[in-house]
Amino acid sequence: MKKQLLICLVLLLSGCVDKEILDEINIEVGVGYDLAEDSKDKYRGTVLFQEFQPDKSVINRTFSGSGKLRQDLLLDVTRQSSEPVVTGGLKVAVFGPEISREGIYDLIDSFQRDASIGARVFVVTSEDKAEDVMKGEYGTRGNSTYIYNLIQHNIDHRDIPKTNLHIVSRDYYETGKDTFLPRIKKIADDKVEIIGVSLFDKDKEVEILPLKDLFFFKLLVDKYSQGNFDVKLEKGNLAAVKSIKSKHKIKIIDNHASININIEGIIREYTGRKLTSEVVNDVEKKLEKKVERECLKLLKQFQELGIDPVGLGQIKKTQHRKFDYKKWEDEYKTLEFDVKCNVDVEETGIIE
Amino acid sequence: MKNKRIKEDVEHKEWEQSFIKSKDFKKIFYYNQKTNVRFGLTFMATLIDENIIQDGILPNLLEDEFSEIEDIKQLVPVADVQICDDPSLIEQKLMNGYVMLTIETELKHFGFIAAQKEIVRGLSHPEVEFSVIGPKEAFVESMGQNLNLIRKRLPVKELIIEEFTLGSLSKTSVAILYMENITNEDNVNTVRQRLKNVKFDAITDSSYIVQLISDNSNSPFPQLLDTERPDRVAGILAEGKIAIVVDGSPHVLITPTTLVEFFSSFEDYFLNWILSSFFRLIRLFAVAFSILITPIYVATLSYHYELIPKDLMSTLITSRREIPFPPILEALFLELTIELLREAGARLPTKVGQTIGIVGGIVIGTASVEAGLTSNVLLIIVALAALASFTTPVYRMGNTIRLLRFPFLFFAELWGLLGIVFCFCVLLTHLTRLTSLGRPFLEPLYPPRVVDMKDALIRLPFEKQSKRPIFLRTKNPIRFNKKKAKKKKDIDE
Structure with missing residues (x-):
């Protein structure tokens, strides 16, 4: 009897799972959102699909739709697609300039609620309309892979701090921390580049950090494993510090935040005559001074904007038992900073 | 003469009747040359080495002085000579290749002389459990x-x-x-x-x-x-x-x-412990791979496209683009093809079997991919899984492994990865309940016996194997004294 019941269950329950056979679905790999021109709708979304050719090349196909909710957009797109549209392959979500200033969290929240969307989706903002970014032809492996890899390797080796859907929504919900997103720009029909980082107050974009500040920004919010920075010395000489590893330590006592940044690196290029230990010391000093100055400038700038992408409030919360967020908001406006940087050049290449 | 003989043997008649139909039943009478005693030899010709009768039994019985059954113990130069008076033993002894001796004067007693014909196949190399290193003797039928x-x-x-x-x-x-x-x-x-x-x-x-x-x-x-x-x-x-x-x-x-013993080859003991542990782990990996890889393919492609890495997506989609079947049919088709090839190869003589292997492997495989019946990714997966299943050193277990794949496939199609997990749970439950002679079959994994791990998934060096497996509950659990064994002394010490 028990066995028969089990067999019945097997047969009855088997109807409950939806089948999504890989080659019979349209997998959404990228999406771009803009504000709708028609005031009735809220968003205009552009969904990117990949179509694989027999020779394994990829054709980018985009469908656009508009609506008040993300679901409306998907319904619009399904009407145009020959196969059912599924969202589990999403890699990149791009937000256009107006919508970023208007607020993006409703859409990010809907990503979070969709169980088939992973946590490692990159959320970025764009200088041009997101639809135009989606409609380019970048690389040979498809637009979404191109943008995804572009951001990934810049996080791994260059100046973009670590970010993804999970980190973005954590930063959004955390008291005492504000969100930031990488910002991209389409510069030609087959080229797209990173132009900076968008800083958010809650879910509204308030400022764009240019490329030149990103090195210092990453020192403050993330740790480096393979950075790169050029130091100007006297007489117009230049030294390139490579393989930078950095760590920061932030301590907030009373109304004073002391930030310690530790940098280790290797000098790989030097335009002067001889790289003596005095020169190395000089490089270390110069870099320390520069980091201290620029980081302080950035922190002051955040303070003026009333945003906290470094997460000072959150750090204070972890260090103080009786943390009151209401009070902190006022305290932040008058918070004093001091930045201390310690640079250690470990190596100067294989020749003296 | 004939009538008289039957009359004399009236006591044996009952059992003799049943024998006499058989062509190989022989009963011959002789007279001893010295005492003139008449005696009979009864035997099954097909079980008897005639040389023993001709050279070992008859010359002595005919020529030496012989009057009663007790004498044969001295007369016959065969080690196994028995005398008994129980007629019920006659059938068993005859069928075991004994020659029965009867004398007309002593109808109650029978002598039995062993004269079995031993046909022994020469020793050969082990074929199923062949090892490069180590002894090359294998058991025979005798x-x-x-x-x-x-x-x-x-x-x-x-x-x-x-x-x-x-x-x-x-x-x-x-x-x-x-x-x-x-x-x-x-x-x-x-x-x-x-x-x-x-x-x-x-x-x-x-x-x-x-x-x-x-x-x-x-x-x-x-x-x-x-x-x-x-x-x-x-x-x-x-x-x-x-x-x-x-x-x-x-x-x-x-x-x-225990289960792990089926995945250890005896060659493991001939190799250094590091090597043999490595090979054992490879074999266990091969088993898991062989059972799970095709079901995982079916489950992922039917239900869980999210799990596929983005770089693999294009390979999978392009290879499946032209296939008219859902993944399960495609997988079943290939799995059955491999099973057919194996079965056909096993039934055919070696030379023809090789041809079948080539025809099946290359021609059918390539052709079905070109015809768009199966995807080439799956072809690689199924072929690898089949190869992996042949690494099992015990043939009997290899067959089990190949069979297990099919319920997994069925549930993968039904419920995706959830089905595979379900099936795995059923399998694990079965294995934990299984016993061999009342001793747990999954030992030392379950119940966990850390001491017995020394010779399970990995094999530790012989110095560490000082204890017998504890699940056997042996009378003497110590193989050797570990303390004494540790020292490797030089000759002058």
Whole structure:
């Protein structure tokens, strides 16, 4: 009897799972959102699909739709697609300039609620309309892979701090921390580049950090494993510090935040005559001074904007038992900073 | 003359009637030249070595002085000569290759002289459990020969050989071997009892015994290990396990066993422990791979496209683009093709089998991909899975592994990865419940026995193997003194 019941269950329950056979679905790999021109709708979304050719090349196909909710957009797109549209392959979500200033969290929240969307989706903002970014032809492996890899390797080796859907929504919900997103720009029909980082107050974009500040920004919010920075010395000489590893330590006592940044690196290029230990010391000093100055400038700038992408409030919360967020908001406006940087050049290449 | 003879043998008539129909039943009468006593020799010609009768029995019985049955013990130069007066033994003795001697003066007594014809195949290389290193002897069909191979490797009086006769028709001799001072008495008793309870008329091979005495006959897993290597049998006897030798079978059974033993080849003991541990782990990986990879392919492609890495997506989609079937049909088609190839290869002579392999592997595989019936990714997966299933050192277990794939496939199609997990749970439940001779089959994994891990998934060096497996509950759990064994002394120390 028990066995028969089990067999019945097997047969009855088997109807409950939806089948999504890989080659019979349209997998959404990228999406771009803009504000709708028609005031009735809220968003205009552009969904990117990949179509694989027999020779394994990829054709980018985009469908656009508009609506008040993300679901409306998907319904619009399904009407145009020959196969059912599924969202589990999403890699990149791009937000256009107006919508970023208007607020993006409703859409990010809907990503979070969709169980088939992973946590490692990159959320970025764009200088041009997101639809135009989606409609380019970048690389040979498809637009979404191109943008995804572009951001990934810049996080791994260059100046973009670590970010993804999970980190973005954590930063959004955390008291005492504000969100930031990488910002991209389409510069030609087959080229797209990173132009900076968008800083958010809650879910509204308030400022764009240019490329030149990103090195210092990453020192403050993330740790480096393979950075790169050029130091100007006297007489117009230049030294390139490579393989930078950095760590920061932030301590907030009373109304004073002391930030310690530790940098280790290797000098790989030097335009002067001889790289003596005095020169190395000089490089270390110069870099320390520069980091201290620029980081302080950035922190002051955040303070003026009333945003906290470094997460000072959150750090204070972890260090103080009786943390009151209401009070902190006022305290932040008058918070004093001091930045201390310690640079250690470990190596100067294989020749003296 | 003829009438008179039948009259004299009236007492034997009943059993003789049943024999006389057989062409090989022989009964011949002679007169001793000195005492003129008339005696008869009765035997089954097909079981008898005629040379023994001609050279060893007849000349002595005819020429020397011989008047009563007791005399044959002195006269006949054969070691096994018995005298008895129980007519019920006659049939059994004749069928075991004895020559029966009767004298007209002593109808109550019979002499039996052993004269069996021993046809023994020469020793050959082990074919299923071949190893590059180590002894190259394998068991043959003759029990005497097999016992000799084992006894030679364990020349101690503690090695006990007990013999049973099983099968109402086949009268197969079955011997159980164990070390008296090591093996747990309970285990031996269980084997004895199981063998005594066997009710089957014709036992022609040890495989029958495996199926008849294993704890759970409905399990796809073999619960007795069969081996054709005498060195392996000697090895496990020293560990405290029991061997069952069946006459007429070149495979000796080992019990109690554990699951991991089916994935260890005896060659593991001939190699350095690092190498053999590595090979064992590879084999276990191969088993898991072989069972799971095709179901995972089906589950992922049917239900979980999210799990596919973005770089692999294009390969999978392009390879499946032209395929008209859903993944499950495609997978079943290829799995069945491989099973057909294996079955056809096994039934055909070696030379033809190779051709089939080439035809199947290359022609059918390539052609079905080109015709757009199967995707080439799946072809690689199925071929690798089949290859992996052949790494199992015990043939019987290899078959089980290949069978297990199909329920997994079925549930993968039904419920995706959830189905695979469900199926795995059922399998695990079954394995934890399984016993071999009442001892847990999944030991040392479950119940966890850390001491026995020394020779399970990995094999530690011999110095670390100072204790016998504890799940056997041996009488003497210590193999050697570990402290003394540790030192490797130079000669001048």
